[in-house]
Amino acid sequence: MSHLDSSQRILSGSTRRGFLAASGAAGGVLALAACGGKSGGGAGASDDLVGVGNNGMAGKGRSGDAADQLFIAGFQWSPPTNFNTFAAAPAWPASNNVAQYVYETLLRYDIVSGDLLPGLAAKYEVDGTSSITLTLQDGITWHDGTEFTADDVLYTFELGKIDESLGVASFWVEVDEVTADGSTISIAINKDRKNVGMVLATLAQQFVVPKAVFEKAAKETGNKLASWETKECMGTGPYTLEKADQTQIILARNEKYWGKDFYGGLPAPTKVIHPIFKSNEDGNLKFQNGELDVMQQFIPQISKMWDSGKPVGTYLQEEPYFVPGSMPMFVINTTKDGLKDPEVRRAMAHAVDYASIAETAMSGYSADVLASLIVPGGAEDQWLDKDKAKSDGWSYDPKKAEQILTDAGYAKGSDGIFAKDGVKLGPWKLITPQGWTDWNAALEIVAKSFTAVGISAATNFPQQAQVTTSIQNGDFDLACWSVAGSNPATPWQRFSDVMSNVEMVALGKTAYRNYGRWENDEVNDLLEAAAAAADDDSKKKALTALDDLFRKEVPAFPLMYRPDEFFEFNASNWSNWPTEKNDYAPPMFRGAGNQWIFKIQKIGG
Numbered sequence: 001m002s003h004l005d006s007s008q009r010i011l012s013g014s015t016r017r018g019f020l021a022a023s024g025a026a027g028g029v030l031a032l033a034a035c036g037g038k039s040g041g042g043a044g045a046s047d048d049l050v051g052v053g054n055n056g057m058a059g060k061g062r063s064g065d066a067a068d069q070l071f072i073a074g075f076q077w078s079p080p081t082n083f084n085t086f087a088a089a090p091a092w093p094a095s096n097n098v099a100q101y102v103y104e105t106l107l108r109y110d111i112v113s114g115d116l117l118p119g120l121a122a123k124y125e126v127d128g129t130s131s132i133t134l135t136l137q138d139g140i141t142w143h144d145g146t147e148f149t150a151d152d153v154l155y156t157f158e159l160g161k162i163d164e165s166l167g168v169a170s171f172w173v174e175v176d177e178v179t180a181d182g183s184t185i186s187i188a189i190n191k192d193r194k195n196v197g198m199v200l201a202t203l204a205q206q207f208v209v210p211k212a213v214f215e216k217a218a219k220e221t222g223n224k225l226a227s228w229e230t231k232e233c234m235g236t237g238p239y240t241l242e243k244a245d246q247t248q249i250i251l252a253r254n255e256k257y258w259g260k261d262f263y264g265g266l267p268a269p270t271k272v273i274h275p276i277f278k279s280n281e282d283g284n285l286k287f288q289n290g291e292l293d294v295m296q297q298f299i300p301q302i303s304k305m306w307d308s309g310k311p312v313g314t315y316l317q318e319e320p321y322f323v324p325g326s327m328p329m330f331v332i333n334t335t336k337d338g339l340k341d342p343e344v345r346r347a348m349a350h351a352v353d354y355a356s357i358a359e360t361a362m363s364g365y366s367a368d369v370l371a372s373l374i375v376p377g378g379a380e381d382q383w384l385d386k387d388k389a390k391s392d393g394w395s396y397d398p399k400k401a402e403q404i405l406t407d408a409g410y411a412k413g414s415d416g417i418f419a420k421d422g423v424k425l426g427p428w429k430l431i432t433p434q435g436w437t438d439w440n441a442a443l444e445i446v447a448k449s450f451t452a453v454g455i456s457a458a459t460n461f462p463q464q465a466q467v468t469t470s471i472q473n474g475d476f477d478l479a480c481w482s483v484a485g486s487n488p489a490t491p492w493q494r495f496s497d498v499m500s501n502v503e504m505v506a507l508g509k510t511a512y513r514n515y516g517r518w519e520n521d522e523v524n525d526l527l528e529a530a531a532a533a534a535d536d537d538s539k540k541k542a543l544t545a546l547d548d549l550f551r552k553e554v555p556a557f558p559l560m561y562r563p564d565e566f567f568e569f570n571a572s573n574w575s576n577w578p579t580e581k582n583d584y585a586p587p588m589f590r591g592a593g594n595q596w597i598f599k600i601q602k603i604g605g
Contacts, residue, residue, distance in 0.1 A: 049603070051577035053311035054303075059290055059572030061604020067573065068602065070269035073283045074296030074566070075099075075589075076276055080244045083233035084217075085207050086159070086166050086225045092249060092274060094233050096167065096207065099589040101251055101272060101597075102143075103207035103235035106134055106153065107200070109591040111325050111486050111564055112583070114379030116200060117592050118262075120148070120208055120236065121185075129194035129532050134203070136183040140258045142210050143234045148258075150180035155211035162218055163225045168206055174198045194532035201489035204591060210234055238267050238597070249274045263598045268574070272597075288312070290572030296565045296589060298438060300363050311571040315579050315587030319364045323378050323587055325564025326485035327369075328439060329498065329556050330446065333477055334518040335507060337423045343408035344425060345554035349394040350401040351453045352446050357560050361441035366560040371395075371551050373498060374491040374543070375561065382536075383491055383543045392551050401453045418454045426456025428477035433464035439480045442559050446480075471515045474507040481515065485564045492530050495546045498556050499523045518555035565589055574600040 052058040061067055075098060080091030085103060093101045100108070106121040116124070121134040140148035157178055160169035174195050177188040189196060217228045233241040236258060239251035251272040260266055275292075277283040284299050286292045288310055299305070302321065305312040314321040332339050332348070339345065349371070358366040370376060371393020374384040402418075410418040410425070418425045430447050432439040443459045450457040457478065462470075470476045483497040484490050496502075497513045501524050505511040526546050533539035567587035569577040578585040578596050585595035 049571070049575040049601075051313070051579055051582040051600075052571040052575050053306050053313045054317055055306040055309065055311070057306070057309065057311040057571070058575055058603055059311055059570075061602060062573045063604065065270075067604045068268075068270040070272045070294070070574065070597070070600075071286075071292045072272055072274050072294055073277065073287065073292050076249060076274055077278075079246045079276065080249055082229045082231075083241065083244075084225070084228045084230050085209060085233075086163075086168075086214075087228070088226060091244065093239075093251070094207075097205045097590050099597075100207075100237055100591075100594045101239040102233050102237045102241060103209065104237050105204055105207060105591075107204040108594065109201075109204040109488055110586045111379055111588050111591070112323060112586040114382070114488075115592075116204060116488060119204075120153075121203075124203075126196055126200075128534055129196055130189055130191075132187040132189070132196065132199060132203070134185045134187070136185070137258070137262065138183075140236055141256070142236055143240050143254060145256070146210075146212070148208075148210075148236055150183060150185055152211045153185055153208055154178055154180055155215065156206065156208045159209075159214065159218075159225060162223050165224075165226050168202075171199070171202045171206070174202075193528075195489075195492075197489040197492050197531065201487045201493070204488055207235070238263075238594075239272055242271070247276055249276070263595070265598060267597045268600050268602060269597065287568070287570055290570050292570060293572070293574055294567070294569045294577070296567065298566060299568060302363070302568060313569050313571060313577055313579060315567055317580060320358075320362075320367050320561070322365055322563035322566060324367060324375050324561035325378060326482065326562045327373075327375060327494075327558035328442070328480050328560055328562060329483050330559050331471065331476075331479045331481050331556050332516045332518075332554075333474060334516045334555060335474065336428075336477060338425050339428075339477070341408065342553050343404055344410075345557075346394065347401040347404040347408075347453070348450065348455065349554055349557045350397045350404065351449045351455065352557075352559070353396050353449050354559070355396065356445050357442045360445065361438045362560050362562070366562065369558050369560060371557070372547050373494050373550055373558070374547065375486055379486055380491050383540055385544050385547065388544070388547070389551075392548070394551075394554075394557070396449075398449070398453050405454070412454050416454055417456045424456070425454070426450075428455075428457045429460045430457055430478045430480070431460050431462065431467055431470065431476055432480040433467045434461040436461075436464075443480050446559070472510045472512070474505075474509075474511065474515065474517055479515075480559060491543060492527070495530070495543070495550070496527055499546070499550065500527055502527075514555075516555055518553065520549070520553065520555075522549060563587075565593075567593075571603070573603055575603050576601045 049058050075092040083091055083094040085094040093099055105119045108117040108119045122137045124134045126132050142148055157171055160166055160171050174190050174193055175187055176190050179186050218225055221228045238254050238257045240254050242252040243250040253270050280297050283297050287295055288305055332345055334340055354369045370389040372389040374380050376384055405418050410420040413419055430443045432443055440461055447457045447459050471479050471481055484493040500513050530542035533542050565588050576599055586592050
């Protein structure tokens with residue numbers, strides 16, 4: 001844990017712009033605090049609070065019951081109707097792999113360090129590529145007071161066999177057997193696949209559910225668990241579901257939480273309240289005014305909030321403000337004439353103005369994009385060869401893009417578009433879902449970049465469902481789409497998403513990876529070697545070989561980096577938020593991100 005006093009924050013944590021803003025904005029913050037009607041507590045940059053706004057500011061706290069409540073947003077956008085965590089669209093916080101307030105996982109992933117921390121399991125051991133052994137924590141209980149046992153864990157994963165439509169069914173692709181002896185659980189890794197990373201990822205993402213509840217639900221539904229509907233939500237976590245209606249979801253602190261000693265106490269907020277907004281704009285306004293404490297929403301130019309004196313903060317004090325955790329991918333349909341040619345794909349990668357995408361589409365929240373499928377600057381950084389990514393990859397260079405095409409035998413026609421052997425480079429459609437504003441803006445820049453070098457392209461933004469079907473079925477030219485975000489299985493899982501030739505799906509059939517249908521004779525062996533690597537050196541060697549092939553063939557390329565979750569806070573009522581200088585917890589909600597809810601501190605009385 002690293003705490004700083006206020007003087008250290010000014011000296012080491014502020015830009016000149018930030019310092020000037022902090023100096024000139026105190027009046028605004030004090031006015032906000034006065035509106036709160038509470039005396040005492042933090043006030044501006046003169047106290048010793050840590051984990052406050054990027055301008056060093058804090059409020060004075062709310063009054064009454066609201067002073068002990070945490071207001072959160074960005075996870076639920078419609079009235080909650082079903083809290084079955086295995087349903088297609090369960091309500092927060094039952095939805096899969098979100099904050100562990102009600103349900104919990106065996107392990108917890110830290111997106112900054114890459115560490116797997118204890119959760120419901122006190123410890124775990126990996127035996128090469130053959131097995132994983134977990135030891136459960138002592139004294140865990142469900143919200144109804146009944147004992148949590150290894151049977152609950154076994155039944156949770158067994159549900160993947162009972163109903164193969166559930167996401168947990170994929171666990172059994174990588175696992176041969178799970179057994180229990182008392183509080184010790186043994187997992188035998190699939191002998192052929194040996195993919196320990198994918199198994200660990202599931203252990204860190206799959207909520208463990210009560211056997212008694214879901215066994216009954218399986219009986220009621222004829223083992224069709226995904227169809228089960230329930231307004232209840234019973235887990236082992238530090239909060240229970242108190243109320244859910246058209247306007248909000250309220251969680252109440254579980255005063256008998258098993259993890260009180262493990263986490264050093266109960267969570268600070270007595271209640272967690274998630275208002276349901278109709279749009280980002282509604283939530284952003286409430287957040288700016290201190291009516292929300294923390295949220296996961298895209299805010300354009302968030303720095304304007306702290307520049308204007310609001311006690312708003314992010315984990316990183318400087319751009320990109322958010323720790324990168326994912327990379328929206330420019331997916332290329334390599335079955336199309338023209339796009340089959342790797343030299344065309346390489347020219348396209350050089351044609352794109354990435355800096356403009358980062359600044360315009362992402363409000364500066366993306367670092368410079370590297371020619372790699374490995375996310376830099378976080379948990380995956382240890383696997384990245386940055387020198388190779390720069391020397392062997394691509395960057396924005398329109399002249400080089402045209403030169404690559406010319407050297408490959410393409411020539412511009414009277415319309416200014418390159419062509420070769422009767423195959424013209426375009427017109428191609430660039431698709432991504434309507435309303436995904438940052439991705440829409442990114443593709444507008446890509447289309448403009450392509451046109452500038454002699455590749456004909458235009459954007460088209462259908463509804464999400466139509467885009468999903470088109471991409472999965474291979475019915476598209478070019479698209480911006482998601483691949484695996486940082487987790488214990490990445491970057492391997494991302495290489496698999498983009499490049500795997502295992503079980504290649506024909507055009508017209510639904511694909512769940514390699515949407516561009518890129519074919520290669522080497523990649524599957526390289527993926528197997530990386531998945532089964534027994535030590536870090538051999539794993540990095542295998543991942544570097546995959547990255548080399550990615551740069552050589554350019555089956556797709558990243559357009560920008562995004563955080564795995566937008567973690568932004570307002571220190572009007574709570575301080576000690578995790579930041580780069582106050583790094584006791586990662587900037588996330590799920591996984592290891594549950595730590596900060598035990599450590600934030602009420603500012604008011």
